[in-house]
Amino acid sequence: MSANRELGNDPKVVVVDNDELLGKLDHQFVKDAAKADADEHNITLKDAFYKHKKAIIWSMALSGALIMEGYDVVVIGSFYGHPKFLQRFGVPVPLSVSENGYVIPAEWQSALSNGSSAGGIIGLLINGWAADRFGPKIVMLTAIVALTAFIFLSVFANSLGMLVAAEVLCGIPWGVFQTLTTAYASEVCPIQLRGYLTAYVNLCWGVGILLSSGVVKASIPIQSQWSWRLPFVIQWVWVIPLFIIVWFAPTSPWWLVRNGRLEEAEDTLMRLTNPEVYSRQDAKNTVAMMVHTNELEKQETAGTSYIDCFRRTDRRRTEIVMMVFAMQLLSGQNLIGQGVQFLQTAGISTNLAFSLNMVLNSMFIIGTFASWGLISIFGRRTIYCVGMGTMSLVLWVIGGLGFVHSKGAIFTIGGLLIGLNFVYNASLGPICYTLIGETSSTRLRQKSIALSRIAYQIMNIICGIIVPRMLSPTSWNWGAKSGIFWAASAGLCTIYCYFRLPETRYRSYGQLDLLFENKVPAWKFASTKVEQFSTADHSSYSPAVAADKKELGHDVVHLEH
Template structure:
């Protein structure tokens, strides 16, 4: 039954009755909420989430979708810059400014940014991101998601100035590191926000949408570079850097008005604010049995259960007890993105150049690859809609990537280099599609669902740090693999990444579970009972049969009373 509604003091935002109000005539007030009442309300909300269809979720949570999409757009900026720095290595004007001269096989003078500086620039952002990730694990839990994002966007406005005015490669290195700090915050905060503002029916879509934003940034970046290929002055690379200023200001304005995550508000004891935030995320035209009080009760129940099994909420607690397994899986899911050959594909333009393609063809193939990165997300949505699980997509995706990396390696044996280079470009497009349909997109959903709510930000932070550490290693190795003045492996690099991808497949089979269709509390219980990854999907659990100590729930009863009294004041 829906709760009674009333208008706020402004008369323009309909809300449900406060937590202290009676849910029904004769019912106990929320101020005197018993354990049995809370569990029953939470059970009702859980059943509603399980029965909610995709269409019902879209109708009930359109505002949550819009706000999540807005905050996820921050990732576009990171995708844009990473696209610039990796593709500038094949950009003549950029190389003339920041590279060193060399003589090619025909005796012509060419400019190349040395492999050491290529690795340094690519990894500079990663170093900054690691710093930002560690900061985010503390700041966003303390000050909330909205204010953390706004502060980071403000910093980006200042740091972009260094890119625009850089006179040496050292200045670029400083800019990459500094800009990497807010990008690191965006990498995890956007995922956490998306997973916490939507129900189970929408969780897979909103978390994986973040990968679409990454692809959009890459497309814009490569498109801007192609649009300036004809320029021969310094503005050919300065304008692309200056365009980074177009994002932060409008995002700051929009995010200022966004509702805070209700899960974060519950964790901090602000239950009245959590309810108001939840109502701002839902539609007034409800066609389900949605009840904000029941949903808040479910959040309280889940938080109480997690407090029972996870006493602390520090980085160290991520490696204690059952959370050690969850942290390991989240970390490896992130690392697999790089270990399956993604870092190799990030250098696609440079790689295709070295494989024999002209500049315009190399950039055209790269543009096609980045377009596939976006389209692949929608393909992944279709697969999720048809009921294919996250674990299944990961396994089959890694198998397909392994096969194509082997083909890339064998193309290095072809004598006709022109035909081999075109075949290489084509295979890389197919590889990109397979990657985005599976590993590249589904990872965002897995890491958001597998981590516990109390430790989610910190767990995802640790996973993303490992992703970046692996990215640094791959970022050092890849330029040497491809650079003609270094190892010059060319297509043979495909064999190296094929071996790495096979090991990822083996790990996924034995360790990565299936979280599809589970509430956060159910996932907590499955991990608590140490269910095998291969049996997650078929194991039945009842989170409401578990004993939650009365003193734990008493903490939240007290928070309800305090929150309600503060609202009255």
């Protein structure tokens, strides 16, 4: 596909020529696609909720898998300050070093933290291929069954080595959950709802993490080895409900379209919508729009392999989604994940540290609710950039307080850490899922999201190596001073976001394809208008473009197929 700029180097409108596509799709088919695109852009938020309420329910139910993962992934980190776990697996240290008299060596903390990340990378790579080959539902059901078996290793582990092995194996199905839930939320809902339901994924993480904090704190008084085994046992509670939800969930219509099963895609859309306001013809129009977008992407990148993610315009899209996920940790969020240990090294008692950790983790839920309000007012790019910059400022303050040795400074650090988590979960945390779901092309979405999460897991492994050493009293022992390191990291990320992070709000997937293909700068995505349905003589299947051309004169980019 080539671009011909009629005037200037600063286009305000991107127009695509559909003439070549008309060799594959007839006029009526493209007209139906244009109608579905116009309906999706023009529908109000209230009407979108009413029309797609079933899709909302299914998306939220399937995202419940992240509650399970959020619980599982974080529970091991909470054990680093758990008295019974430390007595069973820790090494003795003077009480002046740890009030429990034991610590988990930094190298074993790294192994435990990185075990699930290593397994997650394997699971993500498998899922990126298997979800396209066999369908998301089959892959998800298989992952749930596998996780059910792997949990046994965690519950009955008798050494740190066995726990590491359990973390690696459990990480494989967790990697599957991470990709499929986000992709599903981005594919079953219209433009107006995508931001809310992809951000909801972060809330599910938060619910799981908060449950983990509560269960671990409640298990501390138990005077036996079940004090640390019980939190692992609870992982089995939601296996059966989740299996049932996935079994009955409608298949993604985008996956059906990519596999040529158009009638099934229409049937799925009818299951996901309200029949009172959504007809069979509406379903046909929507499928036509999906086919049209799929054909546009095939002209740019015919393949759907991992290598295709790094070719032509998809290279830029892959870079963005990988960085967006990696920046979750580069922002300093990893200090929050080690909340209990961070607070203990700052000088707070074990019991108070676990109590503050629950407040800290509640910010995942409160912050996500706040993000929904921000999404309705601001664009994704604005929220992410401002959130990253704010985290950098807060981390500078936390790092500076690490040099102040007073009780007031200690409690201020605890309060700032809670505030830091709120900022993260009102901006970076939820908006990350929205951006990766919208930025990737529809044909490569499973693999793009898998690669983005792999970037996160690689960064998580790096952080899993250095953060325990930053905080451990038997290693680097930086304590709160480590905030300075992460403040600088978040500052650099803010600069990256300004120059590379595009605005995806209110854009259909076809429009995003054209913006990336035309190499529109990230800061101009919001102001550039796109006409997806036009012909070589500049006529259009969409009446909106005529008004745009009249308003903007001849400042148009014309893309020929």
